[in-house]
Amino acid sequence: MLKSMSIKNKLQKNLLKEYKNDDEKNFVNPHEGDKASILQETRVFSSYPLNTQKCLQILTKILYLINKGDDILTSQECTDIFFSITKLFQSNNERLRRMIYLLIKNLPVSEKEIFIVTSSLTKDMNSANDCYRANAIRVLSKIIDFSLATQIERYLKTAVVDRNPFVSTSALLCGLNLYNNTSSDIVKKWINEVSECINSKHPMIQFHALTLLCSIKNQDKLALEKIINSYTKNSHTLSSSLANCLLIKYASYLIYCTEVHSEMNNNNNILNINNNRNIFNHNIYYNKDTYSQHYPHNNKQNINNTAISSTTNKNHHHNINNNNNNNNNTYNNNDHSVNKNKFIHPTTKVCFDYLKNCLKNNKDAIILFECIKCIFELAIYDQEGKNTTTVFNVDILNECIKVCQLFLLSSKIVDKFSIIRQINKLAHHRPYVVSKLNQDIENLLYDNNKSICVLAFTTLLKTGNETSIDKLLNQINNYMTADNTTFKIKIIEEVKNLCFIYPNKCNIILNFLSNNLRDDESYQFKASTIDSIILIITNLPNAEETAILQLCEFIEDCEYHALLLKVIRFLLMHIPKTKNPSKYIRYIYNRLLLENSTIRIDGMYALFYIALKCAENSKDILYTNRRFINPKILRHGEFKHIWDSMHNYNAEVVSKFSLNFQNIQQAVVGLLNTLNMVACDQTDYVENNSNNHNMLLSAQFLNDTYVLCKASLILSQQYGCLLKITCRSTNKFLSEHILKSLE
Secondary structure: OHHHHHHHHHHHHHHHHHHOOHHHOOOOOOOOOOHHHHHHHHHHHHOOOOOHHHHHHHHHHHHHHHHHOOOOOOHHHHHHHHHHHHHHHHOOOHHHHHHHHHHHHHOOOOHHHHHHHHHHHHHHHOOOOHHHHHHHHHHHHHHOOHHHHHHOHHHHHHHHOOOOHHHHHHHHHHHHHHHHOOOHHHHHHHHHHHHHHHOOOOHHHHHHHHHHHHHHOOOOHHHHHHHHHHHHHOHHHOOOHHHHHHHHHHHHHHHHHHHOOOOHHHHEOOOOOEOOOOOOOOOOOEEOOOOOOEEOOOOOOOOOOEEOOOOOOOOOEEOOOOOOOOOOEEOOHHHHHHOOOOEEOHHHHHHHHHHHHHHHHOOOHHHHHHHHHHHHHHHHHOOOOOOOOEEOOEEOHHHHHHHHHHHHOOOOHHHHHHHHHHHHHHHOOOHHHHHHHHHHHHHHHHOOOHHHHHHHHHHHHHHOOHHHHHHHHHHHOOOOOOOOHHHHHHHHHHHHHHHHHOHHHHHHHHHHHHHHHOOOOOHHHHHHHHHHHHHHHHHOHHHHHHHHHHHHHHHHOOOOHHHHHHHHHHHHHHHHHOOOOHHHHHHHHHHHHHOOHHHHHHHHHHHHHHHHHOHHHHHHHHHHHHHHEEEOOOOOOHHHHHHHHHHHHOOEEEEEEEEOOOOHHHHHHHHHHHHOOEEOOOOOOOOOOOOEEEEEEEEEEOOOEEEEEEEEEEEEOOOEEEEEEEEEOOOHHHHHHHHHOOO
């Protein structure tokens, strides 16, 4: 015991000594290297005896170089590397052979050069080594053309039903690659082998086989429907979770194409592959109450088992027992489009039967979740069944709700989070259905995971009633201190929407929004909250007074200048509409004292605008604004220098006015008093009986920015005293505001 402890201590001591300075060492990538040196090292591939370890290192460096993308290999360099690699097929090292396969797939070489290596790959495909066989098949599927695919087709078909799962899945994936490229006709001959693989006990073989089978049949809606229908009756044969999920997606997409996007049924195939081939077109529909059969108007025969025509000229039989009605009434596609509320399309029925079967007979969480997700998405598309538990006339949401309850009661965080996300999406469109889960969702408000709490809260907001809003808003305040801005913004969005659903609770909701503006939050969060308040003001006039006061309080302590400017510009348009505008003017006035020059100018513009719109407050506002324009005496000739320097600011404004003065001298005095500016270069002196006069005026805005004016006065017997004035400053808004005080 003592001896073993001493060995342990020695090992610990040596390890600490070796790695104690690891954090100070710079990381060196062992696969990094320049292109020239790596190309030189490929000579090792021709050496004898072959150094396997060295070859593996060089092949890894080449792969790293290709995927890094900095030094792009030329076509000649790719060819040289490719021919060097072909020499490595002489080695039987399994790791080296797998690296060769990987590099051949990644090297961009021409078809003529690929032909050289196909013989070696074909030999490996018939090897006794399953690893060689499987990987060679995968590589061949990426590089061969139609002619070579025809030659090796019999080997691939044999590999599809191979006993080794690795070889079989590789052959199925090879079929997928060939089908998606140019050899689809070859793969279509494998239907029997692929169907046999679906019955395999190995889950991945089932999944890949079903993927290939559905890809082959994706242009034939009837065939896809038959596949789904067969596994509705024999669901136990499909044990793979991924295979079931794939079939669920196909079923939901068939329903979507049939019910929502019916135009795709005639022009496109199921998986959006452009094809002019017409797909299966039903002429039979089920009544959702009695499931009575209906035939086309031009069909005069009464047939118990109706044959449905399709472009593939296949017969599709639907046997339906009608105990309530023995008469067969005629009904066609046009009638269905008008009477969707009464009839279920046969494709929709088959697909929903499969989805119902998945909900009832499966215990796999993956399959159940995928099924619920697809059904909820279809429920969102079905606008006509908004207040019901049906989806396209099929009553299925009740089964979904029962499964959702199991997920919500799960001890696994991922189960609760995934299902509450889907419920949250559905709640916006089907609040009545989701309200059945309110009691279970309320338990999630106290979950340790904040993301689950937020989703639960927003869901309850959508499905709750007016009396529960106060309680929910009080509860969510505990979670608004979290760091996840995205979820908090979602909360603000949902709370905002409540204002339009329950206008009587508008003041409570506005108080909640304004309280969140007081905390230190990110720009995105506060911008979202401000936008919500502005939207409420715009759409709910009764909430205007309260919301404007909250915005005014926000600009008193706002750390984001962009938001401050946005709010000021919004307030100037809405304050004049309020009952008592003077109540809010002081908040903007304070910005002229405390903020930077840009915000001061916007604040002054806001006050001028309010003065123009509110006659009773105009004198007070204009008088107040005079405090921020201070006369500035300039030395002789200094006016011209400053005036010329302001030309670059592009902030010149020119205005013309008609003044109520009897002579020029009175106009000069009135102009100086109104603008609160001083005349430069003795231009305030007016000669006796003069009919015109020019003035140079100067001042400073908040002792920071020069404001200069050139004024021309003319006394006309016909028009009276006329003024033309040009104002320059560092900001065009400021120049406009100065001249507006003369209006």
